Amino acid sequence: MNAQPSEGPHLAEPDVPTACPAQHAGATTRLYATETTSDPYGTYSRLRKQYGPVAPVLLEGDVPAWLVLGYRENRRVLDNPGQFSRDSRRWRDWKEGRIAENSPLIPMLGWRPDCLSQDGEPHQRLRRAVTDSMETVTNRGIRRHVVHVADQQIDAFADTGRADLVLQYSEYLPMLVLTRLFGLPETEGESLVTSCAGMMRGGEDAIAHNDRIGRVLAELTAHKRAEPGPDFATGLIQHPAGLDDDEVQNHLRLVLIAAHTTTSNLLARVLQSILGNESRLGELISGEMTTTAVVEEMMWNSPPLAVLPGRFANADCELGGQRLRTGDLLILGLAAGNLDPEVRPHTGTAVNGNQAHLAFSSGPHQCPGQALGQAIIETAVEVLIQRLPGLSLTADPDQLTDTASTWETRLDHLPVTFPA
Template sequence: MTDQPLNGADAPRGCPVAHGGADLARLYGTEAATDPQGIYERLRKEHGPVAPVLLEGDVPAWLVLGYRENRRVLDNPRQFSRDARIWRDWREGRVAETHPLIPMVGWRPDCVSQDGEPHRRLRGAVTDGLLAASGRGVRRHATYFANKQIDAFIDEGCADLVAEYAEYLPMLVLTRILGLPTADALRLVESCAQVFQGGEAALEHNGRIMEILSELAERKRAEPGSDFATALLEHPAGLDHDEIVSHLRLVLIAAHATTSNLLARVLQLVLTDAARLSGLVSGQMSISSVVEEVMWDTPPLSVLPGRFAAADLELGGHHIQEGELIVLGLAAGNVDPEVRPDAAVAVQGNHAHLAFSAGPHECPGQNIGQAIIEIGVDVLLHRLPGLRLSVPPEELSSTATTWDSRLDRLPVEFPV
């Protein structure tokens, strides 16, 4: 079925609450934290490629499960706007500015929250700034900090590669790219995690991030340097203070969350498959091919917030009303049986995954994240010959939020 706009008065009502209200599947809570894929597949069987769901606080939304439907939403900003100011539940007062979803879904003066010319203006500044940053030694920074993290545990003969490596390596590199002191990395890792987890702490930690980045912008205005913050300040697009701080936040949170999660998942795949491990160590297999496989099977963002119907329309057999919230099921779309009949078969050489979104809002910093991951894996394997898991693979567990599913720990051992 095609996704055509409907004339408002003639459109059948399709509000998620009308599909069952409190009986709708929740993308938060115990089941969502332990078995998100089970929820996605149940919803696919019950509702097809688009399903009504409830987000934190029982806020209604539509979850897009189909690959083609995800691409249609991502590729058509005129029908599916990123501007949260048209969000009906927020506009009519059912979602307050203090709601824990606001840091992830609410409107901000950044390129992700805009469409059309405002988006192009801001996106251009971000792209130029990231391009300049990537040319100033991302791989060098990643190599330096990877070695520094390994130095901290190499004499122990064991480590948790999530808590001691994957969680901190991307943030340490990002602080250098943005122009932040390395000492801020520890606080920012905690705050970024809290924003993704939601709950009462999300707003407090989002405020902490904004405070740190506002101070950075003021400091760089007085003392410019070779960093992303200075690049935004000096860009001819003429960003104001709020726009600069919002884009610093966007890059920090998005890049850290996706890169740390992806790095942990790549290491998990490598350490639970002897053939991949030996292939990487011998040089017969590239790290980029393993990264590509992980981006299909366990993308760093499971669900992407959010789009808003710009008019009453039809999507995946459901009638969506103007202003309703739509969230993109990237993990579900990547295993859609319509495009991938056997999800157990590894995808080789196909870059059409949804892991970095698509369309005009596709992630502009993916090359930086991939560089950090490639360096992080390469340095680790060469510094720690004989690296192996210290628990059976089936003991590895994950915990999901609405937006991502993260490996809890990755305990390893190695000869000293």
Template sequence: MNDQPPTPEHPLNDPSDPGAARGCPVAHGDLAHGDVTRLYGPDASVDPHGIYARLREEYGAVAPVLLEGDVPAWLVLGYRECRRVLDNPLQFSRDSRIWRDWKEGRIEAASPLIQMVGWRPDCVSQDGEPHRRLRLAVTDNLHAVASRGIRRHVTYFANKQIDAFADRGTADLVADFAEYLPMLVLTRVFGLAASEGRTLAESCAHVIKGGAEALAHNDRIMRILGELAERKRQEPGSDFTTGLLEHHAGLDEDEVLGHLRLVLIAAHTTTSNLLARVLQLLLTDTSRLAGLVSGELNVSAVVEEVMWNTPPLAVLPGRFATADLELGGTGVREGDLLVLGLTAGNLDPEIRPDTGVSVQGNQSHLAFSGGPHECPGQGIGQAIIEGAVDALLHRLPGLHLAVAAEELTSTASTWESRLDTLPVAFAP
């Protein structure tokens, strides 16, 4: 543990900088100067990898950035530094109530950032014993629903999705398949009507994307989940919602709703993105696709590779420094916001000088976060992806990419980079 005060040599901690006195990476009065990289907007949406590389070259493992609304934060780019933050909740808390910009009134309650980093009555927003109590309720019930035939739900909904385009001989496997399949499975897991799936998937995407509509879409999610919780109090079932309501941890109403929201958004957005990227890799590398069909390669190996190179969550929100300390040679002040570059960390040349080397069998990537807050739903996501790929290969003979691989494009927000389309053709 190295709790040294910020070094004056760091360009953002120069005592002459009015922002240095309060420890923020950028003084609010200087934001209009435009000399700090924004992780949102047109440039960030097109070339996030270029931004990460440029920041790494200029600042090293930890760089100053601006989030939506020109909110200052530190972007952690180094693999080892990400691990240190994830593994040390006493130094880097997930509790945003210690975020200095929030405490001092510089963040509006309607800011889209609040949907991602604001405090909520869920396990992600807390550390220590409160975190353990709430996380236990989540993990117990995720394990319970995973043991109740989730692959059967995946197969059912995957085939229903495929039925809609199987006779055409063409499809977009993003819009026609990956974008909604995980949410359809989650409706069954939660005890929701499948008809709610498309609405919830669209709202989850807006919450992650940010922008002016994020708050309204979050409200819509909470309304649907509130009605669900009330219905399950009256009519319990063998679903995740009932499990939270009846768990011995004794979650109150706000805690139940908070965890329904947390699992719904996190599970859908990451799994839909991951599924699209796995299909992209298979269809742009025919040797992998052939290996999968022949049984020489399994889906989990492809998922592992995607987790390293294009993790579904590119930037993880957020952690808050509990004291003045040093991270990667950079001075961080108490109350500063840090966001973790999972993609940048996975591609850190300090640990992967040659990204062409196989990572098969190496599960030490950052894609599932780490430490006490590591994603508890990994098994469910894996089951959805394996079932989805299996259904596609069995139902669509001759499946192949309908455009050149270099024509595929992605659009990024602060938190993720999503494949825009995946046009394919097959024998109808």
């Protein structure tokens, strides 16, 4: 784990017991438990019926949190950093020593010197460095990088006539594109995919996976200080905001994990939607439907990050009928909010052109990599369909399985055949 800054709260030793605040004493839903992750959408629905738009839940280690289920309540939290901070140094359970140093929640919730962990002017300074550097590398031709990687991936199975588009395409393609944009060796791609997955999954290996990502990016930062290049890492290093090595490394980590995890998940869902409906594939090939429209629909119905960590109450307040105390942890139910019956009573309603979904978060911390992720997905889908005419799903669409964690639900397999 990265060392915490001296001005921040110190983490407790691992043997310090977790204690739930009084208002969470009755919380019994463990978001990390198998019975919960096996049916996350069912869990969201049950919690909504029991508690309303904000529900008490327990995270790994039985750490208490409020899960925000309502669309309007999610918007209120995301759009009001003065009331709900992203700075986890305000987290009461952390400040009072109830979070173990080796908690698997630390990679997702711990404070770091990046723009995501701060509000106000410090956030603006660091975010500007990220958005400027990202725009520079994207403008240099993101499409050619995606086409190159997509062709490489497809070449590996094109002669066989069959493939698993999760394990052989969507799971690795975004990371291989990102390694090129970051200035990393392509050989790092596979192990970084494994570490990102392990960190998101949680459990006892989460810290080790997070530390490995940190070591790779620390080495990259040192290398690019000595040998600059036309890449994202060099852009951060040379930005007028004057980021130090720790800030550069942590922003590389932030963008790498967020961009890969969400883009690979969403790419798999888009391919599932297209191949699970023959008429949709035909409409896409004929130009009657665009990949952009399919991506938009998936961001409403199956956002790549189902639950977003986290926000912290700056003062005692009321939200969705619940009384929150200063320093309470909130986690944002993006998937639940998108399906909130208060704003979307009919989930089958067409959402074409409606970009009010929560998939990219909202407010000052809204995802800065939307254009990058969408460019990767749309190009990857286009190359795949052009290279493999006659692509056909070999499984019953209703029999495809998912694996869920607290934070996301990922498609396990997408088996297809095509003329070799």
